[in-house]
């Protein structure tokens with residue numbers, strides 16, 4: 001779930017995101033090595049957190065591209081809360097990198113960039129932000145992005161925990177942002193309020209953020225009760241892929257038939273996000289290419 005909150009009396013807005021079942025559903029389709037699952041879980045959690053701070057109708061995508069063992073991480077979320085994601089990696093290089101020491105972003109992702117896009121459909125402007133992968137963790141890289149892009153002052157805390165035996169992932173993220181200064185507000189008071197919000201965020205422990213028995217409202221109250229905190233109802237986050245046989249058919253139809261078929265005249269397309277397998281036999285392709293609308 002993703003939840004918006006506002007700290008009373010100071011110009012600070014926040015987001016709390018806690019994910020478990022939706023992450024398991026994304027990761028179960030792939031069966032990635034643990035290091036990849038952890039990085040993808042972080043990417044998904046960050047995507048949900050950043051998306052929840054935007055007003056949009058459409059698809060928010062967070063993507064990393066880099067030269068290390070994990071060369072691609074993609075997570076997207078629709079404005080109604082459907083998430084999906086996948087990764088690309090080199091198995092041999094990953095096995096080496098997992099044994100090495102050092103911060104996870106330089107070690108597992110290498111050099112590259114992090115990109116955010118918001119796609120609101122054909123006639124709408126596409127928003128894009130890009131930042132170099134500078135930081136030890138993906139949360140740090142995101143933090144650098146906000147610092148360098150003259151956007152709102154932002155602080156983020158992100159944790160993931162993987163239970164290898166149960167193959168169960170939990171993740172939590174909290175982000176606070178300093179809202180534009182109110183005209184007649186006291187500058188020093190506003191600065192103090194912001195510093196307090198960041199310090200309290202930094203005091204949040206991983207176990208508090210990930211504890212399933214600690215309710216989100218209780219967690220926010222525990223952290224920000226001195227100033228007071230106003231909490232919005234949580235928004236659900238769930239796993240759902242947007243692929244369909246119809247969409248695959250439309251894509252196939254845009255290519256010459258000879259280019260999309262194997263030696264048996266069959267076309268097989270596997271969705272990178274959810275591993276759904278769309279196979280078009282010769283007869284299906286006949287209908288698609290000769291029969292007008294398939």
Ligand SMILES: [Zn+2]
Nearest residue numbers: 241243271274
């Ligand atoms: Zn799919």
